[in-house]
Amino acid sequence: MNIQDVLTKKVKEAFETLYNATLNTVEFQATRKDFEGDITVVVFPMLRVKKMNPAQLGQELGQYLVENVAAVNRFNVVKGFLNLVIDDSYYLNFFAEANKNDAFGHETSKAGDKAVMVEYSSPNTNKPLHLGHIRNNLLGYSVAEIIKASGKKVYKTQIINDRGIHICKSMLAWQRFGNGETPQSTGLKGDKLVGNYYVAFDKAYKAEIAQLIAEGKTEDDAKKEAPILLEAQEMLRKWEAGDEEIVALWKQMNQWVYDGFAETYTNLGVDFDALYYESDTYLLGKDFVKEGLVSGVFYMKDDGSVWxxxxxxxxDEKIVLRSDGTAVYMTQDIGTAIQRVKDYPDIGGMIYTVGNEQDYHFKVLFLILKKLGFEWSKNLHHLSYGMVDLPSGKMKSREGTVVDADDLMQEMVDTAKQIANEKGKLDGYSEEEKNSIHNKIGLGALKYQMLKVDPKKRILFDPEDSIDFNGDSGPFIQMMYVRTRAILRKANFDYSEVITNIELHEKEKELLKVLENYPTVIQTAASNQSPALIANYAFDLSKEFSSYYQMVSILGETDKAKKVFRVQLSKKIGDTIKLAFGLLGIQVPERM
Incomplete structure (x- = not known):
């Protein structure tokens, strides 16, 4: 129970005792710098329950708290604000307890609790992962880790979109132009090789359209009648019919892509517990559509389509089966959701990490599942997020100008290397050590910049600006962690003694206030599915530590008890930064 919880309980008790009234909520805020106090109770909202002069109400509540809460040392009232001074002993006792827990703030799941499945990534197997996939993966992975830290069991999953006309376009282009080349023969990652043929298809398609228009066709007709498109459509029909040659090619090229994706995921630092494939799931929903027809959830139109x-x-009205009986994406998603609950019976909810252009799709999906009678449908959530732009603008994959995920990650690492070389910070380190540090700084900058923004907002991502050692950035926070480790390396004495009886420096008190909030921030971030809350917390904690480090002597302190406490506090701050960054998928270097 943190100080806000303690005070909430006692303020409500005060209302019962003093005024025989029930107060439902208590509002707090940080005490303004120009007034004495550690935490402020906002009195004005209470006037709806007890009509009296706000200053008098604050005075009476303050007196009650001083008399009944050991942690409250003294108080002052400024208009409708009750400023409370919390005794040093409270923060020292809190720290002593927090220091016993290496995973401070992180809860573990309990037997019998319902699990949460988080879906993210879900790429197409016709091209490599790109900038948008980076935000998607980082958001989904981080939300999964945060929910896990809040005390729930979590399954991470993706559905790989491995079928359809777009896949056949890459396959056909490889047949036509590939001359049998493979990832091994070219030295290219498999996803990049296949992506090149997706671009090659588009180039050939446009050339055929231009030719047909020159022959007198309208643009619309030319787009429909281009021979290469008709051939791709025929390939899709053969795939759906199980043509052995086409299916073998499909398996071969998809495996190239899977291998490429796996390498990117490893470099990005994300993982999955379960994989689903559209080629397996696209027919799953058809049986449930039939059941829904019988129960009246769906109806059939004259042409045989089901809505x-x-x-x-x-x-509006939503189609769930075409007139020829083939499935649409909605059918597939209905079946996949139901299958996941069958595969993992302990799932109590699912989170779909998908861009905001699909907001309507998920409203429809969740409502249909509810109408079909699935109780768990009320626990389905769409983690909707905005797109990512670079300063040069949004780019399109079809035209070969996509911002490739691998290239962007490498650019971040190279930028970190360049800055480190210019500053000469890593002189004397081995090449292996340098590369490890460059990687952690570069990817840390990328991940932090992507995750510190509320998921719903669109991001303008500037790779160079993200590697800033002085501002609200991943490298700044990593640098504060490194500073805490440097203190520990220099502390050549036993600092394990529990300290509970010293006078705290005001900067120590401020730091402990921020530290105390960490468990609450995890729970709030999990509830809101927002890694931004963790990122912002890590920055606030690091900023407070930076100020503390500059203003308070740590290893130079002559009082032994204070010196021990300050080393312990530095260690705990570093440990908490590492824990928080771990929830964001960011590693911290021990030196930099």
Missing amino acids: CDLTEEGL
Whole structure:
């Protein structure tokens, strides 16, 4: 129970005792710098329950708290604000308890608790991962880690979009132009090789369209009648019919892509517990559509297509089966969700990490699952996020100008290397040590910059600006961690003694206040599915430590008890930065 929880309970008790009234909520804020106090109770909202002069109400509450809460040392009232001074002993006792826990703030799941499945990445197997996938993966992975730290069991998953006309386009282009080349023969990652043929298809397609227009076709007709497109459509029909040659080619090229994706995921530092493939799941929902037809959830039109009428819920009518009986994406998603609960019976909810252009799709999906009678549908969430732009603008994959995920990660590492070389900070380190540090700084900068922004907001990402050792950045926070480790290396004495009886420096008190909030921040971030709250917390903690480091002597302190405490505090701050950054998938170097 932190200080806010203690005070909330006692303020409500005070209302019962003093005024025979029930207060439902207590509002707090940080005490303004120009007033004495550690935490402020906002009195004004309480006037709705007890009508009296706010200053008098604050005075009476303050007196009650001093008399009934050991942690409250004294108070002052400024208009409708009750400023409370918390005794040093409270923070020292809190720290002594927190220091016993290496995973401070992180809870573990309990037997019998429902699990959460988090879906992210979900790429197409016709091209490499790109800039948008980086934000998607970082968000999904981080949300999964945060929910896990909040005390829930988590499964990480993705559905790989490995079928459809876009896959056939790459396959056909490779047949036409590839001359049998492979990732091994070219030295290219498999996903990049296949992506090149997706681009090659588009180039050939446009050339055929231009030719048909020159022969007198309209643009619309030319787009539909281009021979290469008709051939790709025929290839898709053969794949769906199980043509052995086409299926073998499909398996071979998809495996090239899977191998390439695996390398990118490893470099990005994300992982999965379960994989689903669209080629396996696209038919799953058809049986449930049949059941829904019988129960009246769906209806059939004259042409044989099946629909769900959602107009009463403020949406529109949604097709779930085409007139020829083939599945649409909605059918697949219905079946996949149901299959996941079958595969993992302890799932109580699912989170879909997908861009905000799919907001409507997920409203429809969740509503259909509810209509089909699945109780767990109320625990389905769409983690909707904005797109990512670079200063040069949004780019399109079809035209070969995509911001490749591997290239961007390498650029970040190279930038970190360049800055480190210019500053000469890593002189004397081996090449292996340098490369490890460059990697942690570069990718840390990338991940922090992507995750510190609220997921719903669009991001303008500037790779160079993200590697800043002085501002709100990953490298700055990593540098504060490194500073705590340097203190520990220099502390050549036993600092294990528990210290509970010293006078705290005001900067120590401020630092302990921020530290105390960490468990609450984890729970709030999990509830809101927002890694930004963890990122912002890590920055606030690091900024407070930076100020503390500059203003307070740590190893130079002559009082033994204070010196021991300050080393312990430095260690705990570093440990907490590492824990918080771990939730963001960011590693911290021991030196930099």
